[in-house]
Amino acid sequence: MNKIFYVGMCFWYLALGTEYGIIVPTLNAYITSIGAPEAYMGYCVGLYYLASLAVSIVFGRFVDRTQSLKWTYAIAISCGLLGYYIFTFYRTIGWIIFARIISGVNNGAYGAIIGRVALDAGENGGVLIGFCLLQREAGLILGSMVSGFWISSWDDFIFFGHQVDELNRYGFFIFIVWIVAGITGLVALRNEPSFDQKAEIMEEKIDEKNDEKKDEKIEFIQVGSLPFLAEPIIICLMSSFSIYFYQSMLEGTVGTIFRDYLGLNQGQIIIIFTVVGFTALLSYVISVVFSYKFHLKYALAFSQSLNLGTSSLFALMFFFGNFRDWFVGPGLAIGGFFVIFSIPPTIIASATIISDFSTSENKSTYQGMRCFVENMSAIFGPLWGANMIRLRSWVYAPIFVFQISTLYMTFSSWKRLDARKFKHNAKLNGKPEKLQLL
Numbered sequence: 376m377n378k379i380f381y382v383g384m385c386f387w388y389l390a391l392g393t394e395y396g397i398i399v400p401t402l403n404a405y406i407t408s409i410g411a412p413e414a415y416m417g418y419c420v421g422l423y424y425l426a427s428l429a430v431s432i433v434f435g436r437f438v439d440r441t442q443s444l445k446w447t448y449a450i451a452i453s454c455g456l457l458g459y460y461i462f463t464f465y466r467t468i469g470w471i472i473f474a475r476i477i478s479g480v481n482n483g484a485y486g487a488i489i490g491r492v493a494l495d496a497g498e499n500g501g502v503l504i505g506f507c508l509l510q511r512e513a514g515l516i517l518g519s520m521v522s523g524f525w526i527s528s529w530d531d532f533i534f535f536g537h538q539v540d541e542l543n544r545y546g547f548f549i550f551i552v553w554i555v556a557g558i559t560g561l562v563a564l565r566n567e568p569s570f571d572q573k574a575e576i577m578e579e580k581i582d583e584k585n586d587e588k589k590d591e592k593i594e595f596i597q598v599g600s601l602p603f604l605a606e607p608i609i610i611c612l613m614s615s616f617s618i619y620f621y622q623s624m625l626e627g628t629v630g631t632i633f634r635d636y637l638g639l640n641q642g643q644i645i646i647i648f649t650v651v652g653f654t655a656l657l658s659y660v661i662s663v664v665f666s667y668k669f670h671l672k673y674a675l676a677f678s679q680s681l682n683l684g685t686s687s688l689f690a691l692m693f694f695f696g697n698f699r700d701w702f703v704g705p706g707l708a709i710g711g712f713f714v715i716f717s718i719p720p721t722i723i724a725s726a727t728i729i730s731d732f733s734t735s736e737n738k739s740t741y742q743g744m745r746c747f748v749e750n751m752s753a754i755f756g757p758l759w760g761a762n763m764i765r766l767r768s769w770v771y772a773p774i775f776v777f778q779i780s781t782l783y784m785t786f787s788s789w790k791r792l793d794a795r796k797f798k799h800n801a802k803l804n805g806k807p808e809k810l811q812l813l
């Protein structure tokens with residue numbers, strides 16, 4: 376692993392999390408300050424994810440075809456800079472929506488970047504991928520703290536003829552963050568890992584000499600050409616969609632439940648979401664440590680089982696009660712804690728297993744597909760939650776179905792989720808291919 380490249384990509388994820396932690400809590404106030412209806416908040420969030428969804432696979436495929444992240448990173452950072460320049464200094468609803476679309480393109484590089492990190496991760500794939508993804512959660516918490524304790528205390532000032540005041544200073548700060556990310560990226564990409572086909576062939580020859588030592592671990596031998604989407608990749612994509620649908624649906628409904636039915640004020644809701652952020656960070660750390668010693672399929676199954684339990688709890692709670700019953704508040708708190716705790720194991724396990732079952736020529740493509748389904752669930756989750764919240768007994772029905780499906784798929788393919796049990800046949804694949812060992 377090239378440390379300079381890895382640190383640079385970790386900073387991009389930190390910047391992405393910081394953007395979310397600062398912009399999302401202040402976006403509604405920024406939109407309404409120019410006289411736009413609150414409904415435009417939904418348009419800004421939805422179009423951001425639509426733009427990300429539209430480019431995620433394209434970015435991943437382009438990186439794999441060129442075997443370079445440089446152009447994709449440059450396009451992404453440029454969109455981040457342009458988006459937040461417009462967002463900060465052109466305060467009309469049309470320009471703000473356009474800015475969110477442009478910024479979403481930057482978020483679409485998420486999969487392509489983690490694919491290049493996975494290419495250079497080696498035997499520590501779970502740890503290094505997990506720690507890289509952890510930076511996004513750390514950035515979310517950092518962004519919330521910086522926003523509340525520092526940016527909110529800024530005085531008004533002029534930046535190259537543009538006014539920076541109490542409303543647009545949050546966007547201005549993120550504009551500066553992406554400038555820094557662009558500079559660190561330029562340095563990091565000079566040390567980007569590359570796929571050396573000759574080195575790959577030599578590694579396969581060495582592996583052939585050590586086959587006798589490895590045979591005791593091998594349970595599956597390739598006898599035909601590989602499909603575009605292998606069984607473990609489909610399971611991981613389904614798991615990613617399911618958990619992000621769950622998370623985004625909760626984010627779209629619990630605020631309304633806390634405010635309108637349980638009578639909590641905005642300050643209390645912010646405290647709850649801060650606790651949620653620290654819970655997720657703790658879970659990321661535990662998941663990274665877990666990956667040192669154990670295969671991440673155990674983490675995947677654990678998180679799926681946990682989500683099945685919480686969705687069952689919520690379904691029963693709202694089937695037999697209503698939002699104002701005494702047990703709803705504690706039930707949401709306990710169930711919500713376990714939902715948030717289960718997200719990082721699913722994300723890290725899915726990203727790592729997808730990496731293990733992809734070759735050097737398609738890692739970023741598959742990670743881009745994972746980014747695609749995550750963004751798709753981030754759009755559909757809040758739409759389902761917002762429209763079904765009045766029919767409380769059915770709001771968690773799709774989560775229950777998704778978790779049953781993913782658990783069945785995981786346990787029916789249990790042995791086939793471990794890449795160490797597979798032996799590839801390079802002749803059948805046409806090009807030298809080698810599964811990355813955990």
